[in-house]
Amino acid sequence: MTQISKKMYSYAFLLPAGIIYCGLFLLPTVMSFFFSMTRWTLTDWQFIGFENYITFLSEPSLNIGFRNTIIYAVLTCGLKVIFGFLLGTFLCTNIKTKDYLRSVVFFPNLLSTIAVGVAFGSMMHPSQGLINKALAAVGIIGPDWLGNTKLALLSVIFVDVWKGVGVATVIFIAGIMSIPQQYYEALMIDGGGSFEKFWHITLPLSRPAMNSVIILALIGGLRSFDLIWTMTKGGPGFTTDLIASIIYKQYAAGFYGLSTAGNVILFIIVSIIAFPLYRFLTKSEVDL
Structure with missing residues (x-):
């Protein structure tokens, strides 16, 4: 078999995956860019250039939405990294129930996001909710978690972190367990204790896992919709x-072209934030 034949034979194995990738990702992406510059319905379309983008960017609530999106993404990402790393470190110790605790931590991620939103929306009801009833039992008057303009977004962030920290924990566990034990043994010979193990070995050598959690959690926060819509529908007001x-x-509301332009803008925002951040994080990774 000639060199050219070998290359063609290799590319033949990539062809099915390439067709699926083009059909399910590239083609819809190109079509989204095109239809974002049209006024379209299910049966007709009219090309209007960048009018949809201008209209969407002049949306009165967009400034609030952009600010909330950044706050939501940064806080959920940061809290998942912190709690996921602490839980992952704890669950890699020699405790007898670590396998059970790992399943408990990961369990919320198995639940439907819509079901979680509905459940916590009910639990956070100002008068009939389980949380405020529990607080009232100890003499504390609970706030309106989802109706207070200062607490609503933070309440949803709390639920998001509760549901998603399990994935972060699993990634950290995998990263920590991949660290060679020889490093810890060498540190013990030099007289290092638990803190030295954590600070000089676990923390720096788990950077690849931490970078993965940061990227996944940040992108998930920037694209988040289902949980916050289930719990607050953007309210109270636009807060x-x-x-x-x-x-x-x-x-x-039936503005399909306008919403498509919004999706393209969101895609650009996520790309502008995620790709440079990924390059920055991967430069500082420590090789094992």
Whole structure:
């Protein structure tokens, strides 16, 4: 078999995956860019250039939505990294129930996001919710978690972290367990204790896992929609609106081209933030 034949034979194995990738990702992406510059319905379309982008960017609630999206993404990402790393470190110790505790920590991620939103929305009801009833039992008057403009977004962030920290924990566990034990043994010979193990070995050598958690959690926070829509629908007022919820409201109102332009803008925002951050984080990784 000639060299050219070998290359063609190799590329033949990539062809099915390439067709699927083009059909399910590249083609819809190109079509989204095109239809974002049209006024379209299910049966007709009219090319209008960048009018949808101008209209979407002039949306009165967009400034609030953009600010909330950044706050939501940064806080959920940061808290998942912190709690996930601490839990992952703890669950890699020699405790007898670590396997059971790992399953408990990961369990919320198996639940439907819609079901979690509905459940916590009910639990956070100002008068009938389980949380405020529990607080009232000890003499504390609970706030309106989802109706207070200062607490609503933070309440949803708490639920998001509760649900998603399990994935971060699993990634950290995998990263910590991949660290060679020889490093810890060498540190013990030099007289290092538990803190030295954590600070000089576990923390720096788990950077690849930490970088993965940061990227995944940040992108997930920037694109988040289902949980916040289930719990608050962007309210009270526009105080918990995210870019994704603004896009949905435009789509629900029948402005399909406008909502498509919003999706393209959200895609650009995520790309502008995620790709440079990924390059920055991977430069500082420690090789094992």
